[in-house]
Amino acid sequence: MANEFLQLEGEIIKVIKTIFDPEIPVNIYDLGLIYEIDVNDEGKARVVMTLTSPNCPVAESLPEEVHEKVAAIDGITSVDLNLTFDPPWTKDMLSEEALLELGLL
Template sequence: MGTEFLQLESKIIEVLKTIFDPEIPVNIYDLGLIYEIDVDEEGKARVVMTLTSPNCPVAESMPEEVHEKVSAIDGITHVDLNLTFDPPWTKDMLSEEALLELGLM
């Protein structure tokens, strides 16, 4: 994968770090809600994400926000967003930054 695509993936991560779960004061990337990010040579992005639970109050709006913000990145031509609950999210998926923010470390 070329540098251009790695830069696009980095931009996607930056954007994802601006989206927060309303119930937890940590961004969705550091929460571990993003399982996969891929960008192909045509600028098509594939994002696989989950929610903290299937009954999450933002089950509809959060994926829409992710899709909109990733689509707005210069160089991204299409976004394929997949929502999955396999594997289910657990607290073990929190980043060190999230653990610190939540006082769990």
């Protein structure tokens, strides 16, 4: 059973890695915008995410896209998406892959 939830969390990560910030050519997972992903035993997903800034031009559409794509995953029964700015996003949250893509490594 626990393996099933880890598998669903892995599927969520795969889906989130297909979502890109329109201003930065890196997916939002590798940008470090996803703070937490949990799936309970009923298939309810909880995603905590942030944006690069509160004034981000995609502040409304990006969380909506995450919600829709996660909700479409087989085995997910509902999605609770929480947008937070605590802690605020910084470049330190970029993955190694993102740093390479942006030429920062």
